[in-house]
Amino acid sequence: MGEKRNYNLVDTMKKLQGSWFVEHTRAKRGAADLRDLLTREKPVRTFGAYNGQQAVQHVKAGLDAIYLSGWQVAASANSTNETYPDQSLYAVDSVPNVVRSINNAFRRQDQIEVSEGGAGFNFAPIIADAEAGFGGALNAYELARNLIEAGAAAVHFEDQVAAEKKCGHLGGKVLIPTSQAIRNLTAARLASDVAGTDTVVIARTDAESAKLISTDVDELDRKFLTGERTAEGFYRIQEGRGLEFGCERAQPYAEYADLIWCETSKPCLKEASGFSSSGKGATTSQSVLSPLSPSYNWRKRIPGDQPLADFQKELGKMGFKFQLSRVAGFNATKSAGFDFARY
Numbered sequence: 001m002g003e004k005r006n007y008n009l010v011d012t013m014k015k016l017q018g019s020w021f022v023e024h025t026r027a028k029r030g031a032a033d034l035r036d037l038l039t040r041e042k043p044v045r046t047f048g049a050y051n052g053q054q055a056v057q058h059v060k061a062g063l064d065a066i067y068l069s070g071w072q073v074a075a076s077a078n079s080t081n082e083t084y085p086d087q088s089l090y091a092v093d094s095v096p097n098v099v100r101s102i103n104n105a106f107r108r109q110d111q112i113e114v115s116e117g118g119a120g121f122n123f124a125p126i127i128a129d130a131e132a133g134f135g136g137a138l139n140a141y142e143l144a145r146n147l148i149e150a151g152a153a154a155v156h157f158e159d160q161v162a163a164e165k166k167c168g169h170l171g172g173k174v175l176i177p178t179s180q181a182i183r184n185l186t187a188a189r190l191a192s193d194v195a196g197t198d199t200v201v202i203a204r205t206d207a208e209s210a211k212l213i214s215t216d217v218d219e220l221d222r223k224f225l226t227g228e229r230t231a232e233g234f235y236r237i238q239e240g241r242g243l244e245f246g247c248e249r250a251q252p253y254a255e256y257a258d259l260i261w262c263e264t265s266k267p268c269l270k271e272a273s274g275f276s277s278s279g280k281g282a283t284t285s286q287s288v289l290s291p292l293s294p295s296y297n298w299r300k301r302i303p304g305d306q307p308l309a310d311f312q313k314e315l316g317k318m319g320f321k322f323q324l325s326r327v328a329g330f331n332a333t334k335s336a337g338f339d340f341a342r343y
Contacts, residue, residue: 030153052105125153156202
């Protein structure tokens with residue numbers, strides 16, 4: 001797993017930890033549990049939860065980890081009580097607040113089970129969506145710090161411009177330079193080091209379907225650009241090279257992150273294999289993450305019953321150690337509520 005740091009760890013800790021060290025037990029134990037899960041042969045599989053009661057039911061049903069998606073927070077669990085699209089429009093404290101709420105629900109369930117003579121409740125590790133960081137590297141640091149203090153085991157950052165952030169399946173995405181994305185990952189790692197939690201840092205690239213990038217400052221990015229610019233000043237990315245671009249970006253990301261993730265527009269084992277191989281080119285122990293989106297037209301892409309049933313197994317063989325369906329909790333709640341109200 002990528003552990004590269006662009007700072008001296010010992011000197012930085014002396015300067016930033018201060019004289020009064022606060023132990024973040026929930027985040028630290030959750031990160032250790034998640035790292036243990038990622039070493040096992042069976043991939044970690046989960047889907048989105050956006051409140052404590054959902055998360056408790058996920059654990060009771062046997063899920064090993066909780067995924068907290070920004071999409072669901074935007075739609076139904078943000079601090080401003082709005083219903084937003086997935087564009088980072090909600091307040092930056094929203095996801096930390098939901099992490100805290102989930103951990104409070106776990107704690108209450110644990111108290112109930114212990115009071116009834118049981119061994120306690122499984123505090124499943126929480127993987128939190130940090131979106132595009134809500135700003136620059138300092139914003140990424142502060143958000144990661146708040147997520148850790150709320151008890152998150154892992155954080156993931158995507159390589160989009162924070163002010164232009166779009167859902168993975170929407171058009172108009174604007175990438176940030178590779179070097180800037182690395183600064184955000186470094187900021188998240190720094191927040192973890194200062195907190196002493198060994199938080200799992202996840203790097204997501206949206207290059208596969210992005211058409212624009214904010215600047216051509218990085219040589220790695222430049223070779224994928226057309227040289228044309230939009231009226232807003234963004235640089236255009238060459239058509240048909242998105243997956244290649246994502247694979248190229250994954251290699252430096254993998255040096256700084258524990259897991260890498262390529263946002264894709266369709267389920268495709270061939271493309272997944274290419275991305276997995278690109279990440280392992282940077283560090284042989286790299287784990288990769290696969291989103292299993294309900295937005296995919298699964299039957300169109302995988303019409304056969306057996307290939308569809310085997311899809312996640314095949315991903316596991318390629319090294320996709322974490323597999324998630326982001327908005328399944330939100331969709332399941334809506335569906336159940338509608339059916340119950342109708343019948």
